[in-house]
Amino acid sequence: MTDGEHAPELESALLSRLALIDEQPLGDRAAAFRQVHDELRQQLEASDSDLGRSA
Numbered sequence: 001m002t003d004g005e006h007a008p009e010l011e012s013a014l015l016s017r018l019a020l021i022d023e024q025p026l027g028d029r030a031a032a033f034r035q036v037h038d039e040l041r042q043q044l045e046a047s048d049s050d051l052g053r054s055a
Contacts, residue, residue, distance in 0.1 A: 014036075017036065018036070021036070022032060
């Protein structure tokens with residue numbers, strides 16, 4: 001399977017995770033959203049690096 005074929009599953013998982021985070025107390029939400037942000041940033045930076053190597 002390609003990344004594009006996994007996109008709906010990943011999107012659904014992310015939305016579920018964000019909904020669970022949103023139900024938490026404010027302090028916990030901030031930390032959890034920060035973690036999600038960091039994970040997404042790392043994925044984007046990794047994919048940017050992959051594109052740079054293949055060019």
